[in-house]
Amino acid sequence: MxxxxxxxxxxxxxxxxxxxxxxxxxxxxxxxxxxxxxxxxxxxxxxxxxxxxxxxxxxxxxxxxxxxxxxxxxxxxxxxxxxxxxxxxxxxxxxxxxxxxxxxxxxxxxxxxxxxxxxxxxxxxxxxxxxxxxxxxxxxxxxxxxxxxxxxxxxxxxxxxxxxxxxxxxxxxxxxxxxxxxxxxxxxxxxxTLQMSLRRFRDLTARLNHHTELYEEIFEHTGTPTILCDKKGKVLKLNEKAEALLTKGQHRTIEGTRINDWLSSTSDSSNRYFWQKDAAKCALRTDAKSFLEVHRSALTTHGHYVLHLQDVTHLRALTQELESTQQTNSRLTHFDSLTRLPNHTNFCMQVNHRISHAQDYYTGAMFIIRISQFKLLNKQYGREQANRVILHFSKSLQERLSDTTITGRLRGVKFACFMPVGQTYLIQRNLRALIKSILPEQIKIGTDLLNIDYQIGVSYYTNEGEKAEELLERCEMALEYSTSAERISFFDQQLEAKLVQEHKLGLALAQAVKDKSIDIWLQPQVTGSGEIRSFEALARWKREDGSYISPITFIKLAEELGLLPKLAESLLKKLVAVLEAWHEEHIKTPIAFNLAGQELMNDGFFALLMSLTSDRPWLSDMLELEITETSPVMTHSLIHKRLRTLSQYGFSIAIDDFGTGQASLGQLIDIPANILKIDRRFVSPLPDDRRHYDIVKSTIQLAKSLNMSVIAEGIETREQANLLVGLGCDTLQGYYYGKPCPITEWTDNNNEKAKELRMVY
Structure with a gap:
């Protein structure tokens, strides 16, 4: 001491x-x-x-x-x-x-x-x-x-x-x-000399420390578990990832031990120096279920080995699983995983094989079955229960079909069947009855017994060299034309031509919307005394050959193609330009603009409408909005929210085609409408049909009780007009008062004709 x-x-x-x-x-x-x-x-x-x-x-x-x-x-x-x-x-x-x-x-x-x-x-x-x-x-x-x-x-x-x-x-x-x-x-x-040596020593020490820190950082952050060992396998250094991999989170000292204390070779157990190979497969001694691969990176100048470790436990398990289930995987390539039915590719292959090996004349029927309300089932019962519906349906279908029928699941809720048929079933009525007989009408989910609706598209094979893929395309075409009234639709050449024509018409419509070549026509809406109180804006499409396409046709096509928001945007801008000119001329005649619902669901169109209103505060008095009640999206909560916003901005909102669409009475509660339009189908039979008379009368009384104005459209005779005025109808519209005409008739010559209206001041 x-x-x-x-x-x-x-x-x-x-x-x-x-x-x-x-x-x-x-x-x-x-x-x-x-x-x-x-x-x-x-x-x-x-x-x-x-x-x-x-x-x-x-x-x-x-x-x-x-x-x-x-x-x-x-x-x-x-x-x-x-x-x-x-x-x-x-x-x-x-x-x-x-x-x-x-x-x-x-x-x-x-x-x-x-x-x-x-x-x-x-x-x-x-x-x-x-x-x-x-x-x-x-x-x-x-x-x-x-x-x-x-x-x-x-x-x-x-x-x-x-x-x-x-x-x-x-x-x-x-x-x-x-x-x-x-x-x-x-x-x-x-x-x-000592001072100079000390300075050099400090410089060398600083550089050595810097290099050491750099090498330590590189060693720790190589991205892979790394070990440095000598020729005999003694561990000199390892990074944190290697330590965590070898110890499995346990605090154990590894430096100074040997590679063989931690790893054992699975490919060459007799070789003590297996880690000197370029790559070696090993198992962890502390956990026999953990497998690693050792990759020798380099031999350093000091005779040391740099080893990189890779945990292949999961990969090995997957490999074993893939090897053990190779046959199952091959099956999954050709069969649906849920129903075990042939998938699209395998179904077509089997059908083509059947057709190519058929002897003599051979006829058959290909049909696609689509479960109609599957989305509702999925939402109501959940995905698992809905999948049970598919599984139960596929089993029931296979039990009811003959062994000669080839059945497959295409995708989702679509199933395809190909069966040989004789002359009897070449008649569509007989084949329709046969198809209905093989489809289960009810399926049980838990304690619930559900009625199942289908849509079916059918195409015949008549030994004319068709392939399965072509037959499926024809079935898809027929499926698109199945309705709630006629759920089984058959393909024919006219249907194909119609689809081609609709496709061409769709392309022409898209171009017309892009070119803004669809015009606005106006039809007057008059009071009981015959005075024009407003107009309804109607879209008219005139082709280059001078022919007109029915609005019912191209509006429905625009809705299917998602073109309605663009079309409505183009027409709205044209209409607002006319209303702006009328506003400057003090022409106070409103114009009703039809919306099918898809436009209000579009953020861009709604933003345009709101911006036009903010720049023109008078627009809400001159522009009335007619909501087509037949549109399925009219029950959407977003539509109701945006209509309430428009109502707060002062817009008059009319329910068009009342009584023909989605939950009519419910719409009167959800939609902030102040105008009710009676559809022409209720007006046309008047005054002779008593039932239609009672419906129209009760509708007017209902509207009055809700403080709503009533517009009746489709008036073609004096008797109809007098009857509706007598029942208390506020506004009348129809050919009796005036047919639709181009808006230019009202705007030509500096809006001369529009200025003749009583509401000019």
């Missing part, structure tokens, strides 16, 4: 201080010198006290020595706090002592001690200060040396110079040169 204390105190231990190397060196040297001087003066004091007890005159020297001990002790205490100050005081004390002994002492030994002390000062100065300070001190000692020579009379006469005692001069000169110049210069050279 005493030895450790001295090491710590004199700073010779590498862990004794956190100071810089130069400060530690100076403190250590200072403490060694001070301690040495303390020992010398302490010994001298004890010696003086022991041998001069009887001589009272000799107590001065022990007192001076004791004073030196106190000063040196104080300097030793301050050595770590103020290094340079303590060193300066210590050197000054030595200089004072040396000069005092050299100049004032009469004893030769004391003089020699003083000179030796002075000659040693440059070395001590160099230990604690710069080379220049040491050199100045050495030059100052030259005066001391000359002064000492002058007092020694070495050169006073020739005899003294020639005497043997002159050798004392050379001895003194040698001491002076060695202590005053030689040792300080030599120590300066050593210190300079």
């Amino acid at each position: 005493l030895l450790n204390f001295f090491r710590q105190y004199f700073l010779v231990s590498s862990t004794s201080s956190q100071r810089s190397d130069s400060d530690r060196f100076r403190i250590s040297a200072l403490r060694i010198l001070l301690t040495s001087c303390l020992l010398v003066f302490g010994s001298f004091t004890l010696h003086s006290l022991v041998f001069n007890l009887n001589n009272a005159d000799d107590y001065l020297i022990p007192l001076i020595s004791a004073a030196y001990i106190c000063v040196l002790s104080l300097l030793l205490y301050l050595s770590s706090l103020h290094i340079k100050l303590t060193a300066s005081i210590f050197i000054g004390l030595l200089a004072l002592t040396g000069w005092s002994l050299a100049l004032f002492s009469e004893e030769s030994n004391a003089v020699k001690f003083g000179l030796t002390t002075l000659y040693s000062l440059p070395l001590m100065v160099r230990l604690f200060f710069s080379f220049k300070a040491s050199l100045i001190c050495s030059l100052a000692n030259c005066a001391t040396f000359v002064l000492e020579l002058s007092e020694s009379h070495y050169f006073s006469n020739l005899d003294a110079f020639m005497s043997p005692t002159f050798s004392a001069f050379y001895f003194q000169l040698l001491i002076f040169v060695l202590l005053n110049f030689g040792l300080p210069l030599a120590v300066s050279r050593i210190l300079h």
